[in-house]
Amino acid sequence: MSCPSGKAKKGESNEGRFCSRACSAVSQRRYASRAAAKQAYHQRLAAQRAALRVPKPCVVCGSLIAGGGHRKACSAACRLEMTRSRYRLQMADPRPCRECRTNFTPAYGYRRRFFCSLECNKAWNKRTSNGVRRARLRGLPAETVDPLLVFERDGWRCYQCGRSTPKHLRGTTDPGAPELDHVVPIAGGGGHTYENTACCCRSCNNAKGAKVYARLEPFTRPDQVPF
Secondary structure, eight states: OOSOOHHHHHTOSOTTSOSSHHHHHHHHOOSSSHHHHHHHHHHHHHHHHHHHTSOEEOTTTOOEETTOTTOOOSSHHHHHHHHHHHHHHHSOOOEEOTTTOOEEOOOTTOTTOOOSSHHHHHHHHHHHHHHHHHHHHTTOOBOOOOHHHHHHHTTSBOTTTOOBOOGGGTTSOOTTOEEEEESSOGGGTOOBSGGGEEEEEHHHHHHHTTOOOOOSSOOOOOSSOOO
16 A cells, blocks of 8 residues: 555554455455355255244233244234233223313323313313413412322311312312412412422311411422322
8 A cells, every 4th residue: 555544554443454445355255155155155045934933822812823924923823912011011001180180091192191181171270380380470489289199298187167068079160179278379479399388178278368377287388109
């Protein structure tokens, strides 16, 4: 070579070992002739075809598949069962709906779904976003507060009068229906956070208005969301 590279001078590359590409190809050829290479290729291809013709067991019923090949199921019924088993493996585990708390199994492709229906999703978004919007308009602390978590944390009891607020009364006009109340109202400078919300019966919530009452028991934000 007229101008070898630095690696070629140090012996760290194959540059300069051959005078042409033809000589380099001859040195790297594993067969004596093109006919020998073609014959070896056909031998490998025949061995692969013979391996595919070996009978192998069905992945569903275990019976041997005639003719072998790439098939994994011996019949249409076994192929359908194999597809269903793959579908069951890819499905998510049952989980409670964030809105109605009924257990449901998300459909295939919806593993991250937390609502059993579109109606529950819209109801949850409408209920949780209202307080956040009101607090942000006043420049107050705001976070997504789930009323059900607050009710469960407070034991479904009113923090003012101590009466029981059953879950089945939620959303009704009954005086004992559970409602989310801000201990320090948003109009009075209280944020929409877990620390400033509590379970309150409908009658006490209507009577309170924008007043500030002291909470009877200390409370903290739940560490983990139960879904």
